[in-house]
Amino acid sequence: MSFQLPHLADGGRLDAWDRLRRPVWLFDPVSCRGVYANVAALALWGAADLDELLARDFSKLSPAVRTRTERLRTATAEGREVEEHWTFYPNGSPVTVQAVISTVALADGREVLLFEAAAVEVEAEERRAVEALRHSSGPVGLFDGEGKSLFANPAAFAAYGLDAGFVTRFANPEDGETVLANAMQGQATGALFQMRTGPGSRWHHIDCRPLQDPVTGAISVLLNERDVTDRVEAEAARAAAEQKAAMAEARQRFLTEMSHELRTPLNAVLGFSALLSEAGLTPMQRDHAGRIHAAGERLATVVEQMIGLSQHDDWTGGVEPAAEREPGLADAGAPMTDEDEGRAMRVLYVDDNDSNRALISALLAMQGIVCETADDGAQGLAAASRGDWDVILMDIQMPVMDGVEAARRIRLLTDEASAVPIIAVTANTLDDQLAAYADVGMNDCVGKPVKAPELLTKLFEWASTPWREAWREAEQAAA
Secondary structure, eight states: SSOOOBBBBBBBBEEEEGSSSSOEEEEOOOOOOEEEEEEEHHHTTTTTTTTHHHHHOOOOOOOOHHHHHHHHHHTTTTSEEEEEEEEEEEGGGOOOEEEEEEEBBTTTSOEEEEEEEOOOOOOOOHHHHHEEEOOOOOOEEEEEETTOOOEEEEHHHHHOOTTTTTTGSSSSSHHHHHHHHHHHHTTEEEEEEEEETTTEEEEEEEEEEEEEOTTTTTTEEEEEEEOHHHHHHHHHHHHHHHHHHHHHHHHHHHHHHHHHHHHHHHHHHHHHHHHHHHOOOOHHHHHHHHHHHHHHHHHHHHHEEEEEEHHHHHHOOOOOOGGOOOOOSSSSTTOHHHHEEEOOOOEEEEOSHHHHHHHHHHHHHHOEEEEEEEESSHHHHHHHHHSOEEEEEEEESSSSOOHHEEEEEEEETGGGGGGGEEEESSOOOOOOOHHHHHHHHHHHHEEEOOHHHHHHHHHHHHHSOOOOHHHHHHHHHHH
16 A cells, blocks of 8 residues: 555544444545545445545535535534435445544544445435435525424525524524414415525525424425525616616606796796886886896896706716707808898797797897797797798797797708708706707707897897808709
């Protein structure tokens, strides 16, 4: 024998076991190699001698066998013995034994497993059932009526450790107590529970039912578990994403409505107070009108800041404002043609609010601009198709037809009216809303409350563009 037998820590010699008829061998669970085998064990393993057996590499064990071996190390660590069936496969042939396993210490400091085996006859169906259970990926355990562990497959040991009780497996012990009590009363339970495993909290779908113990005949409890944590977390993530999207949509609707409902009356307050200040008022009346205008401007500033903060938080996208995009026509600063200089500018203003229409009409009239109005998008579309307009001012939130749809249909007209510059005049000025206006062909936007200098500047800029010439040239090129 070329192999030098180790000694036991207590000084005993291993070769003393050679006289035993029962197979006895030592296995090192760390290196996954044999340490010693008596003659009977060599016969069981189909090895010609000890050198041949110890040269075999058992490191390619299945996960279930590795877990089972680790359980044996834990169960026998303090001098206890474990007795159970094992099926080994020497040279590929199955051998089932009843083994008594314990831990012994070697003189070199290693702790190894001592197997004392006796051949046992087990029905083929039973052997296969046991092996299938041991290699099952889901935890399976059998418990007595008080919840004490009677059996745990390797997957259960990997999840909960040695001798884990029934109730302590549940993250909420009251759940475990209820399920155990129901089983002892003959009721099966199939449900999702959060379990307290070694790696951490996991979601398991359990199947728990009463079972008569084939050893004692007493009622026991079979617990079969399936880890569904990934599915539960995926569903939770999906639900959270849907909730976040719904909240974002609700927030967007709120911002849109708040923007419209606050800016629209402010538009009338600021506009008419400015007009009053220019009228023939007494000094006291002019002071009162100025105070109204100043208060309206302060309120408008607060509204703009509030909407601006809400618009640029994590709930809204960073869409480039339409007003910052290229107009798509000639430069806004180009002069008016000789043909246009001889007549007043003609503007169509579409808005469903009476005060807004009166305010803008009065403001434009003071500048010598002809302004006609329409009450909704449908009327605005009809007026645009039959009139000769230099610019169209378009509100957005209107009944019958909104401003976006009206602008889209104007751009589909077949004559010169399809190219009229369209300026959105609206309280709805969030980034994605401005982008939507540009997408249907609107050229610019003025926010409400309307500031007269801004509105007039953009009106003159867009009316001065040679958009008619550009349209005619495009028509000739297409002909």
